[in-house]
Amino acid sequence: MSGGGRTAGLDGGDVGVLVSERRRLTDLAYRLLGSLAEAEDAVQETYARWYAMPPERRAAVRAPGAWLTTVAGRVCLDLLGSARVRRERYVGAWLPEPLPDRTEWGGGTVSDPADRVTLDESVNMAFLVVLEAMTPAERVAFVLHDVFGYPFAEVAAIVGRTPAACRQLASSARRRIGAAKAPAVPAVAGQAGVVREFKEAWEAKNIEALVGLLDPDAVMTADGGGLVGTVLRPVEGGGRIADYLLFIAGKAPGLRLLERSVNGRPGLVAQLGDVIVTVAAFDLGEEGGRVRRIWVVRNPEKLRPWGREGRAVGAG
Structure with a gap:
């Protein structure tokens, strides 16, 4: 500190x-x-x-x-x-x-x-x-x-x-x-492994694998700031989150996921062309097993620290 x-x-x-x-x-x-x-x-x-x-x-x-x-x-x-x-x-x-x-x-x-x-x-x-x-x-x-x-x-x-x-x-x-009942933060390597599996399951459109990586009570919260399209309310439940992610994958076929640190922890960024359109942070549950929270930032004004990639384009 x-x-x-x-x-x-x-x-x-x-x-x-x-x-x-x-x-x-x-x-x-x-x-x-x-x-x-x-x-x-x-x-x-x-x-x-x-x-x-x-x-x-x-x-x-x-x-x-x-x-x-x-x-x-x-x-x-x-x-x-x-x-x-x-x-x-x-x-x-x-x-x-x-x-x-x-x-x-x-x-x-x-x-x-x-x-x-x-x-x-x-x-x-x-x-x-x-x-x-x-x-x-x-x-x-x-x-x-x-x-x-x-x-x-x-x-x-x-x-x-x-x-x-x-x-x-x-x-x-x-x-x-x-x-808030925040669990002990898992080791970076442990979280990185879960995030990598999450990325691979999303890219393969493997809903069973996604559901398996998500806590049944997982919550995904997205921030578009009214400037780009995204869900306005949290998506609750591992199954619903997996369904939503596959829906997004179908809408943006050119979207590419990259493993990157987000606020010092393993996360994902979504890139369309050379533009970063989404940054996702993850919180893992007990013993670092399943994803219990996902925070998805799409507001382009909040993506400026990510460089020229932070300009807005509308992917889902």
Whole structure:
């Protein structure tokens, strides 16, 4: 997990420190917001406020890293409040923005926001989806304390509540995670094997194999944002999911599936021509045996981190 750095001596001439702080702030903001675009906006706003201060005030800040974190946390808290309102008007289900592993694509630079997010278990899709169920204050208190290791006294300064209240918020967030009954995350190799079998069964249109890989109570949730065609409500049940996947296979004969990491875990991307049209993340059930959750992101605005392939084309 990422630690809470408190970098001293930050100024406009120290490019190395600026880059280091920007990576950490983007790490934090993405976990808080579930959106790389919104995270980048939050970090930009944080730096804008830093440089809006007179030089003498910046020089007087004893711990610039802590100052930047406090401001970024408050900006994210405000954005989370407005995001909840926007997502109530969102067409279909809203899912966090999936992140690629640039090493698999042979690209990416430090200037790309996606390359500033550390891909660990605190950004896997299952974890981020649970975070979405929290109140803004719960999410900020939990992520800052449990993920980034900030003491409740510092969390309180960001959330605007007492340390005791922030402790209660984090405790409530942990209960939400427990209520989600998330199983222990299987080893990457184990999940990769299941995802590969899933891909092969889908490509072979083998419904029996698909049903065998899916938990009977599996749920598939898709996010098209109203911009591309997809199911607006979750598809429930392994048999229904398998039927839907074969329906999609029939509609898009040129679709090609690729095994790729999605938020640090084995997943699949669907490519039509040279365009990535879908990114799918998976959650496996007990002992990593069957697929119990699939999150399918098709909203082209959320596929921008995947490169030029993220432009929209209409495959199913």
